[in-house]
Amino acid sequence: xxxxxxxxxxxxxxxxxxxxxxxxxxxxxxxxxxxxxxxxxxxxxxxxxxxxxxxxxxxxxxxxxxxxxxxxxxxxxxxxxxxxxxxxxxxxxxxxxxxxxxxxxxxxxxxxxxxxxxxxxxxxxxxxxxxxxxxxxxxxxxxxxxxxxxxxxxxxxxxxxxxxxxxxxxxxxxxxxxxxxxxxxxxxxxxxxxxxxxxxxxxxxxxxxxxxxxxxxxxxxxxxxxxxxxxxxxxxxxxxxxxxxxxxxxxxxxxxxxxxxxxxxxxxxxxxxxxxxxxxxxxxxxxxxxxxxxxxxxxxxxxxxxxxxxxxxxxxxxxxxxxxxxxxxxxxxxxxxxxxxxxxxxxxxxxxxxxxxxxxxxxxxxxxxxxxxxxxxxxxxxxxxxxxxxxxxxxxxxxxxxxxxxxxxxxxxxxxxxxxxxxxxxxxxxxxxxxxxxxxxxxxxxxxxxxxxxxxxxxxxxxxxxxxxxxxxxxxxxxxxxxxxxxxxxxxxxxxxxxxxxxxxxxxxxxxxxxxxxxxxxxxxxxxxxxxxxxxxxxxxxxxxxxxxxxxxxxxxxxxxxxxxxxxxxxxxxxxxxxxxxxxxxxxxxxxxxxxxxxxxxxxxxxxxxxxxxxxxxxxxxxxxxxxxxxxxxxxxxxxxxxxxxxxxxxxxxxxxxxxxxxxxx
Numbered sequence: 001x002x003x004x005x006x007x008x009x010x011x012x013x014x015x016x017x018x019x020x021x022x023x024x025x026x027x028x029x030x031x032x033x034x035x036x037x038x039x040x041x042x043x044x045x046x047x048x049x050x051x052x053x054x055x056x057x058x059x060x061x062x063x064x065x066x067x068x069x070x071x072x073x074x075x076x077x078x079x080x081x082x083x084x085x086x087x088x089x090x091x092x093x094x095x096x097x098x099x100x101x102x103x104x105x106x107x108x109x110x111x112x113x114x115x116x117x118x119x120x121x122x123x124x125x126x127x128x129x130x131x132x133x134x135x136x137x138x139x140x141x142x143x144x145x146x147x148x149x150x151x152x153x154x155x156x157x158x159x160x161x162x163x164x165x166x167x168x169x170x171x172x173x174x175x176x177x178x179x180x181x182x183x184x185x186x187x188x189x190x191x192x193x194x195x196x197x198x199x200x201x202x203x204x205x206x207x208x209x210x211x212x213x214x215x216x217x218x219x220x221x222x223x224x225x226x227x228x229x230x231x232x233x234x235x236x237x238x239x240x241x242x243x244x245x246x247x248x249x250x251x252x253x254x255x256x257x258x259x260x261x262x263x264x265x266x267x268x269x270x271x272x273x274x275x276x277x278x279x280x281x282x283x284x285x286x287x288x289x290x291x292x293x294x295x296x297x298x299x300x301x302x303x304x305x306x307x308x309x310x311x312x313x314x315x316x317x318x319x320x321x322x323x324x325x326x327x328x329x330x331x332x333x334x335x336x337x338x339x340x341x342x343x344x345x346x347x348x349x350x351x352x353x354x355x356x357x358x359x360x361x362x363x364x365x366x367x368x369x370x371x372x373x374x375x376x377x378x379x380x381x382x383x384x385x386x387x388x389x390x391x392x393x394x395x396x397x398x399x400x401x402x403x404x405x406x407x408x409x410x411x412x413x414x415x416x417x418x419x420x421x422x423x424x425x426x427x428x429x430x431x432x433x434x435x436x437x438x439x440x441x442x443x444x445x446x447x448x449x450x451x452x453x454x455x456x457x458x459x460x461x462x463x464x465x466x467x468x469x470x471x472x473x474x475x476x477x478x479x480x481x482x483x484x485x486x487x488x489x490x491x492x493x494x495x496x497x498x499x500x501x502x503x504x505x506x507x508x509x510x511x512x513x514x515x516x517x518x519x520x521x522x523x524x525x526x527x528x529x530x531x532x533x534x535x536x537x538x539x540x541x542x543x544x545x546x547x548x549x550x551x552x553x554x555x556x557x558x559x560x561x562x563x564x565x566x567x568x569x570x571x572x573x574x575x576x577x578x579x580x581x582x583x584x585x586x587x588x589x590x591x592x593x594x595x596x597x598x599x600x601x602x603x604x605x606x607x608x609x610x611x612x613x614x615x616x617x618x619x620x621x622x623x624x625x626x627x628x629x630x631x632x633x634x635x636x637x638x639x640x641x642x643x644x645x646x647x648x649x650x651x652x653x654x655x656x657x658x659x660x661x662x663x664x665x666x
Contacts, residue, residue, distance in 0.1 A: 037267050039075045039089040040290050042280045045359050045367035051093035051110045052365025060106070060120055062099035068128035069283055069335070070095045070361035073109055076587065077305060077485070077620075080291070092118065096128050103181055103217045105596075126596035127181055129284070129335045130169050133363040134183060134216050139165040142185045142212045147224040151210045155229055157189065164188040164202045166412060169333040170213070171325035172568050173599050177213070177222060182599065184325070185212040189232055201437060201639055203413050204236020204465065208442030211322045227322050230442040233464035237639040255352045262378055263403060265354065270376065272403045274660075275422050276300050279405060281358035281373050284591075285309055286337040287407045287418055294426055296656065302481045303428070303551060303655075309336065309418055310477035310624065311592040311605070313573040315563045318441065318457040318468040326439075327569040330411045332597035341410045343372040348408060348417075353377035376405050384424060384661055398664045400424060413437040419647075425661040431647035432474055437640055438467040438633050459633045467633035471559060473576045474627040475592035476648075479585065482655070483541040483549050485620040489516045489582045490537060492552070493530035517617050519610040522582035526558050534580055535653050539618050547654030554649045555579065559628035571602025576626055581606050585620035592624055 036044060043051070051070050055061055073092040074080075083089055091112040098105055105128055109119040142148050143160050152160060170182040189205040208230040213222045237243060263272035268279055278290040285308040292304040312330040316323055330336050338360055343349050358373035381400030388395045406419040415436035421429040438461065446463040458468035480487055490513050497508030513535075516522040526532055537550030561576045563569050570576065575592035583589060583606070591597075594604025606624060629646050636642070652660070 036091060037085070038269070038278065039080050039083050039091075040072075040278055040280060041268055042359065043070065043072050043093060043361075045369075047091065047093060047112050048359065048361045048365070048367040050112055050115065051095060052361065054110050054115050054117060055095055055097065055108055056365065058108075058117055058120070061097070062102055062104065062106075064101055065097050065099045065106075066131060066133050066363040067361055067365045068096035068098045068105070068131060068363075070365060071283055072280075074587070077585075096123075098128050098131065100134075100181065100217055103179070123596070127599040128596060129333050129598055130167065130183060131363050132338075135167045137216070137219060138167045138183060138185055138214060141214055141219050142187075142221060145212065145221040145224065148187075148210070148212055148221065151224055151226055152187070152207070155207060155210075155232065157207070162190050163207065164190050168326070168412075169328065169598055171327050174213075177215075180222075181216045182222075183214050183216055185214060186210075187212075191235060200239045201236050203437045203440055204462070204639055205233050206440045206442045206465070207232065209322065225322060227320065231444060231464055233440075233442055233462065236462065236465075239640055255350050257352050257378070261352070261354060261376075262401070263376065265376070270403075270405070272378075272422060273401065273424050273664075275403070279374065281337055281340070281360075281370075281407065282308065283337040283360050284331060284335050286331075286340065286409060287374060287405065287420070289405075289420055292428065294655075294660070296660070301483055301655075303650075304479060305481045305485075306477070306479040307420070307430075308477055309474060310590065311475040311573075311575060311597070312336065312416075313473050313569070313576065313593070314414075314470060315473075315561070315569045315573075316439070316468050316470040317562065320457075323441065323468060327563075327573070328411070329573070329593060329597045330409075330414075330416075332591055332593055332595075334411055336409045336411065336416070337407075338370075339409045339411050340370055340373045340407050341415070342370065343375045343408060345372075349375040349406075350377055350379065374405065374407050376403070378403055381423065384664060385659065398661070398666065400661075400664075410436070413439050417643075424664050425659065426652040426656065428650045429647060430476060430649075431645055432627065433643045433645050434472065434629065435641050435643045438631075438637060439470070441466045441468055459635075461633055461635050461638035465638070467638065469633070470631050471561065471563075472629040472631065473561065473573065475575045476625045476627065477590065477592065478553075478623040478625060478650070480536040480551065480621055480623060482536050482551050483538040485585075486538065486540060486618045487536050487621045488539055488617050488619070489522055489621055489623070490514060490535045490550075491516055491524060492533045492535060493527065495530060515617070516582060518613050518615050519581075519583055520613045522580070522616055523578045523610065524580040525560075526555055526579045534582075534623070536621060536623060537654075543654050544657040545654070549655045550653040551650050551655060552653040553580070553623065553625060554651055555625075556627075556648050557629075557646055558626075559630040561628065562630070568602065572597060572600050572604075574603065574607035575605055575624065576628065577607070579626045579628075581610070581624040581626075582616055583609055583622050583624070584614040584616065585622050589622070592626075 073094040093110045095108045105123045111118050142165050166186045168184045187207040188202040190202045209227040211225045274295040277292040280288045282288050288308040293300040293302045314328045316326040354376045355372040356374040358370045381402040384398040384400035386397035403422040408417045417433040419431040443466045448460040458466040461467045492513050494511045497503040499506050535550040535552045537548040541549045589609050592605045
């Protein structure tokens with residue numbers, strides 16, 4: 001090493017130059033990587049900034065307005081399917097703009113390449129989803145209200161810092177307050193908050209019987225409803241290891257892939273075991289799959305153009321005044337994608353998972369990154385296929401591998417994971433995993449009578465805490481393109497042949513397949529006696545055996561709604577009237593309960609779209625599957641619920657001429 005000062009300076013200058021060069025190179029590479037390379041790529045941070053700046057500079061943009069959403073305006077199917085890598089493509093952003101002061105909602109479209117506003121219109125009489133800005137503003141508004149303060153003091157609470165305010169979309173809008181932008185506020189006690197501590201289970205101590213209704217246009221509490229003083233439940237079990245204690249840990253189970261992951265990730269395209277598809281993280285819908293296909297005979301055969309969670313509703317079954325309005329629309333009111341929680345390695349996901357960030361637009365129009373929003377991993381899938389030849393003693397069996405792509409959203413007390421599971425045999429499975437904390441109701445009772453019963457509408461799960469009965473309904477939008485866009489829908493019902501000459505041994509089984517020719521005919525419910533399933537087939541494509549190629553939707557566990565057909569929540573969530581719907585493709589029909597379910601009067605979405613009763617024969621068909629969960633709470637689900645899995649499968653039905661997993665190696 002030289003100690004000459006000039007050489008040292010030259011050496012230092014050279015090192016500085018190298019460092020600067022590497023930084024510039026890295027930034028340039030990052031900029032190149034951030035550029036969209038496919039028409040369906042999510043908006044980049046620069047595109048979000050550009051869209052918000054263009055709209056903010058427009059003379060029509062209201063002063064102080066906020067962005068309910070800024071998202072890619074997806075190009076037409078034709079443009080997307082005709083796209084060739086490297087070819088130019090359009091880029092447009094759609095924005096919903098909320099003028100809180102003026103109580104108005106606007107929709108706009110920006111051309112990102114020219115920087116022009118292509119469309120601007122007011123969406124009259126609607127309310128977009130509840131924003132982060134409003135949730136942040138809610139607590140100080142409520143705590144400053146003298147009626148709320150008086151209600152707390154009646155219950156012996158003087159330190160308002162120890163109260164957690166939890167915001168809810170209003171649900172049922174009181175007639176006297178229609179036209180206002182409303183949020184309800186519930187209150188929970190956090191005894192350690194005033195000491196600078198925190199609580200990961202403040203839901204365990206509901207301050208029952210106090211609900212504030214807030215006008216967010218004026219930032220004023222309209223009313224505080226009190227329905228009686230109920231004892232505050234004792235401090236609830238916290239959920240950290242120090243509080244819960246731990247059992248003896250099982251011996252280590254290591255998941256290793258010495259050769260690396262088997263899937264290929266190129267931008268937002270994923271290739272794995274003959275599957276090829278794209279993904280995006282949508283701020284409203286969460287994880288979306290695009291252009292799902294399976295490689296067969298040297299070509300990728302299309303199956304789905306787009307698949308996503310379109311809507312969710314959670315109606316509660318407690319008839320009390322401060323409960324009957326509760327019916328959260330977790331997609332359309334709260335934006336399940338933006339509520340994605342960062343996936344924690346080795347707990348939320350196995351150690352071999354690849355975790356990917358997502359970029360969203362904030363209420364101010366500025367981009368932000370949600371770290372580890374999407375997870376991708378391979379897992380053991382058990383036995384794939386097997387036959388043991390008893391005469392020769394030869395065994396042929398294969399071990400299955402599955403690819404899981406998922407995200408997790410935390411919506412208040414509940415945590416949901418949506419998993420899309422790809423199987424080597426051409427099956428695609430949708431799995432919803434439910435966990436979190438049951439929404440609690442404070443009561444006077446400390447012990448249950450009989451088999452856990454407390455009241456007609458809930459079960460006692462802890463001293464002074466009832467978890468009310470409720471349901472979860474998920475609507476999955478499945479835009480099928482089975483071997484192309486011209487598809488038809490069939491229903492398959494199985495029954496026993498009647499006893500008679502044609503069935504002398506009384507063992508006959510008949511499967512009847514019925515064409516659902518239009519949107520009215522395609523409104524169907526599950527039927528266990530007939531083992532009912534539905535197939536989306538291509539009338540123009542056949543396998544080598546002569547079958548029309550198809551994919552079959554196979555339901556899993558499901559439920560009927562118990563809220564009355566004439567109830568307000570049922571009118572607002574009309575999609576729960578049927579387990580199965582099919583509609584003619586329209587780029588405007590994306591949300592099962594309509595674009596703006598927040599404070600809606602009902603009738604939007606699927607019930608409205610099927611009125612024209614379009615033909616579904618040899619058409620571009622979209623299937624909507626309603627998945628219902630009836631939750632009757634148990635003490636074993638308190639203070640946090642073990643995960644419950646529900647879902648459905650899409651399996652090939654004549655899509656192939658033989659088992660497509662025959663070639664999976666040992």
